[in-house]
Amino acid sequence: MRLQERVAIITGAASGIGLATARRFAHEGAAVVVADIDQTGGFACAEEISAAGGNAIFVETDVSEERDLRRMVGAAVETYGGLDILHNNAFWNAPGAAQDISEADWQATLAVTLTAVWQGSKLAIPHLLESQYGVILNTASVHSIVGLAGSAAYQAAKGGVLSLTRAMSLELAPKVRVVAILPGAIETPATKQVPAAAHAEFVSQVPLARMGQAEEVASVAAFLASDEASYITGAGIVVDGGYTTR
Numbered sequence: 382m383r384l385q386e387r388v389a390i391i392t393g394a395a396s397g398i399g400l401a402t403a404r405r406f407a408h409e410g411a412a413v414v415v416a417d418i419d420q421t422g423g424f425a426c427a428e429e430i431s432a433a434g435g436n437a438i439f440v441e442t443d444v445s446e447e448r449d450l451r452r453m454v455g456a457a458v459e460t461y462g463g464l465d466i467l468h469n470n471a472f473w474n475a476p477g478a479a480q481d482i483s484e485a486d487w488q489a490t491l492a493v494t495l496t497a498v499w500q501g502s503k504l505a506i507p508h509l510l511e512s513q514y515g516v517i518l519n520t521a522s523v524h525s526i527v528g529l530a531g532s533a534a535y536q537a538a539k540g541g542v543l544s545l546t547r548a549m550s551l552e553l554a555p556k557v558r559v560v561a562i563l564p565g566a567i568e569t570p571a572t573k574q575v576p577a578a579a580h581a582e583f584v585s586q587v588p589l590a591r592m593g594q595a596e597e598v599a600s601v602a603a604f605l606a607s608d609e610a611s612y613i614t615g616a617g618i619v620v621d622g623g624y625t626t627r
């Protein structure tokens with residue numbers, strides 16, 4: 382097992398990529414703090430892991446609230462005695478072109494998708510520095526590196542997540558590794574909301590000719606969080622079926 386005796390926090394772990402990653406990390410031996418604003422889904426995830434013989438707790442967390450992030454990190458340390466992996470994965474996307482989006486929607490998107498990555502990391506770093514295996518794993522997006530019209534705030538935030546990953550990787554080396562995952566089109570509840578035509582158009586540009594599964598991102602996350610990725614830091618690892626190679 383790749384993550385035996387590691388303690389991991391995963392934000393946005395009630396659904397989609399975060400849920401698949403929580404299951405995978407637990408399967409690899411980690412104790413998992415399931416952090417999400419969704420109480421029902423978060424409890425269900427932690428209960429499922431525990432019922433399968435793994436180790437997990439749910440901490441209700443709105444990542445845009447500093448006090449919630451503080452409680453999330455505190456719960457990991459109090460319950461499991463430390464913290465080895467912080468996976469910043471939760472997001473919020475208020476769609477809209479730059480010329481249309483309201484300031485409130487812009488700020489809400491930035492708060493959950495970018496500011497929380499910085500603030501959660503800031504609170505976790507003292508504990509990660511105490512770990513021999515400290516890792517920050519940030520879920521960015523292919524839209525950190527290529528554009529798509531109509532979600533300006535989300536893309537600005539995801540570009541920021543990749544840049545913040547690089548900055549923190551230099552600040553925290555050689556003690557803590559900091560890595561980003563850049564998913565392409567992955568089948569999750571979030572992508573079910575995308576209109577069918579836009580969806581089909583996007584998938585038509587994917588060389589592997591299909592959407593990815595959340596488990597295909599989770600397996601990369603497990604690798605990056607483990608010692609097998611011990612020489613990887615500051616990188617953005619693309620998991621997109623070849624979309625960005627065109």
Ligand SMILES: NC(=O)c1ccc[n+]([C@@H]2O[C@H](COP(=O)([O-])OP(=O)(O)OC[C@H]3O[C@@H](n4cnc5c(N)ncnc54)[C@H](O)[C@@H]3O)[C@@H](O)[C@H]2O)c1
Pocket residue numbers: 392393394395396397398399416417418419422442443444445470471472473493520521522523563564565566567568569570571572
């Ligand atoms: N699915 C894709 O195609 C795709 C592509 C690129 C990047 N991503 C990224 O992957 C990550 C996961 O996306 P997903 O597709 O699994 O989405 P999802 O909607 O299935 O899951 C997102 C989770 O975040 C939680 N969340 C939302 N606001 C929150 C808040 N304020 N505090 C705490 N939790 C909050 C939700 O409750 C939900 O459980 C996101 O960072 C997303 O930007 C996804």
